[in-house]
Amino acid sequence: MQVIKTNHPVVQVKDVILGEGMPKICLPVVGKTEEEILQTVEHYESLSNWDILEVRLDYYEGLAFGDSVELLGKIRHETTRPILATIRTRQEGGEVDLDDDHYSLALTSIITSHTADLVDIEASHSHGVVLSLCDLCEEHDVVSIISSHNFEETPSNDDMREMLSTMHVLGGDILKLAVMPHDRIDVMRLMKVTTEMSQRINRPLITMSMGDLGKISRISGEITGSVMTFGTAGKASAPGQIALDELYQFLKELHCD
Structure with a gap:
């Protein structure tokens, strides 16, 4: 990881600079088997105009057997793009139930193996777990993304300002907040808070208002200060994600030189 000194917070991972230019596009892999996941990665590699690969290990059936590091190592050989490793627990909208100890153990093995460039750390776990995982990421030159999903x-x-401030204090390199809107006002509120906090907190932010109603928040990051957006080129990992080709065109049209 390289943190670049500019007038706004940016983080560089390999040749991807988060916080500079258009929001970077992340494609999630949500396969259950190693074969399915590697085939999806191969398919993604044939596509253009995306930046970061997210491996949703909570979907992977080998997670329970400690096979995540081996899988990530194989993915390393299939892509030159930065790899984001995510284990999304059910309390944050994911596929697995893990207590703090097992969650920490699983992420520790990934961080220390250097098989991922970025690691998602859920803010809903104890502050001690989050702090120790962020420290471990710093020690091993892995980018930490502290995330919260509602x-x-x-x-x-x-409450959204407080959540982002708390994640900042906990030490994440990047802070992520995803929420569900009930109306257009909710979407605008999320975008407003993002704009405010991107100026106040010296960390890159990733925010989104989920579902169809919140799609505008997924393409407006260059204005609001959200540095990454999640697209699809297959199965979506969250409601409201936009197909890769569409997403890139939207971002390109809104880009400010």
């Missing part, structure tokens, strides 16, 4: 609602503006 699939029920869009919290108040103050």
Whole structure:
């Protein structure tokens, strides 16, 4: 990881600079078997105009057997793009139930193996776990993304500001907030808070308002200060994700030189 000194916070991972230019496009892999995952990666590699590969290990049937590091190592040989490793637990909208100890153990093995360039760390785990994982990422030159997901609602503006501030204190290199809107006002509130906090917090932000209603938040990051957006080139990992070709065209049209 390289943190670049500019007038706004950016993080460089390989040749991808998060926080500079258009929001970077991340494609998630949500396969269950090693074969399915590697085939998806091969397919993604035939496509253009995307930047980061997210491996959703909570979908992977080998997670329970400790096979994640081996899988990520094989993916390393298939792509030169930065790899984001994510284990999304059910309390954050994912596919697995893991207590703090097992969650920490699984991510520790990934971080220390250097098989991922970025690691998602859920803010809903104990502050001690989050702090120790962020410290471990720094020690091993892995980018930490502290994330929070609310699939029920869009919290108040103050609550969203407080969540981002707490994640900042916990030490994440990048802070991610995803919320569910009930109306257009919720979408605008998320975008407003993103704009405010991107100026206030010295960390790159990734934010999104989920579902069809929130799609505008996935393409407006260059204006609001959200540095990455998630697209699809197959199975989506969250509601409201936009197909890769469409997403790239939207970002390109909105790009400010």
